[in-house]
Amino acid sequence: MGSLLHSWSLASFFLVLAFIREATSAGYSTPGRFQPSAWRNAFATFYGDDSGNGMGGACGYGNVYSSGYGANTAALSTVLFNNGYGCGQCFQLQCSNSKWCTKGSITVTGTNLCPPNWAQDSNNGGWCNPPRTHFDMSRSAFTKIAQMQAGIVPVTFRRVPCIRTAGLRFNFQGNGYWLLVYVMNVGGGGDVSTMWVKGTKTGWISMSHNWGASYQAFATLGGQALSFKITSYTNHETVIAYNVAPANWQAGMTYGCNVNFH
Known part of the structure; x- marks a missing residue:
């Protein structure tokens, strides 16, 4: 019995060793949990209705409700969208320095692209023109940090971990x-x-x-x-x-x- 246990232990050791080698060659890393970033300044507007249709457009999520993201979403300006690598990232936003602000903050997921509008000045309609950092939020998300009458408000934001309750x-x-x-x-x-x-x-x-x-x-x-x-x-x-x-x-x-x- 002792020799059988010894053989099993050796086999297990080499199996684990092989897994570690495979993981290392595949580019595995052991980073810590994703930590919130520093706060930065940006602006926010809103678009769409409450149906969720089209709000997952450029990321390919389709209807944000059926894909699991819900109403707390935003289209990202080019610099944040980052050729699609910004899709799925989570941002905590709060309105700042505006009479239209309401108290509190909200966490949104980037699900779409807010495209540039080169026909408009970047400070007057072309809100998503590079290199501006801008969030075009869903209407319901926007109204959680500001009054709709504002149209556009300054915000502070930071990247935060995405908390998902189910698997990929x-x-x-x-x-x-x-x-x-x-x-x-x-x-x-x-x-x-x-x-x-x-x-x-x-x-x-x-x-x-x-x-x-x-x-x-x-x-x-x-x-x-x-x-x-x-x-x-x-x-x-x-x-x-x-x-x-x-x-x-x-x-x-x-x-x-x-x-x-x-």
């Missing part, structure tokens, strides 16, 4: 030879920098950034259960979600898992 979500588009995946409900930094997919018949395949919060792989993945490996843009934490989608996965479906970022 993956919305599939494409087909068996081209997989496009929108990543949603990301915790911690809220964002994604790199992503890999693995089928039951493949190794890890690097996915390229398409646009917003979507990543694509040009590979034959139909008929295989799929796993994903994801790295946060903000703090470089990496997580693996095994067997997210079954072998009979379909485009148009959303699949979840029980892992998330800190």
Whole structure:
């Protein structure tokens, strides 16, 4: 019995050692939890109605209610949107130095792009023109920090951790030879920098950034259960979600898992 226990212990040791080597070669890190940033100055406006339609547009989240983000969302100016890497990031905002301010603060998720309006001066209508830092909030979110009559108000803001109550979500588009995946409900930094997919018949395949919060792989993945490996843009934490989608996965479906970022 002693020799059997000894053999099992050695096997376990080498298995753990192999995992550590794989994790290191895959770019794993052991960062701490994402910490709030320093406060900065910006401005905020509002857009849309209370339906949530279109507010997940440039990030690909679709209806922000059905995708799990709710009403507390904002379209980000170019500098914050950061070519889509700002999608899913969380910001705490409070109105400042305006007669229209109301007390308190709100945390919003970046779900859309507030595009530049070069026909308007950056200080008179072209609020989202680079290099301005601007939040075009949902109407209901805006009214939690200011009165609607203001139209535009100065705010102070900071990046904060995204607190998500469930695991990552993956919305599939494409087909068996081209997989496009929108990543949603990301915790911690809220964002994604790199992503890999693995089928039951493949190794890890690097996915390229398409646009917003979507990543694509040009590979034959139909008929295989799929796993994903994801790295946060903000703090470089990496997580693996095994067997997210079954072998009979379909485009148009959303699949979840029980892992998330800190």
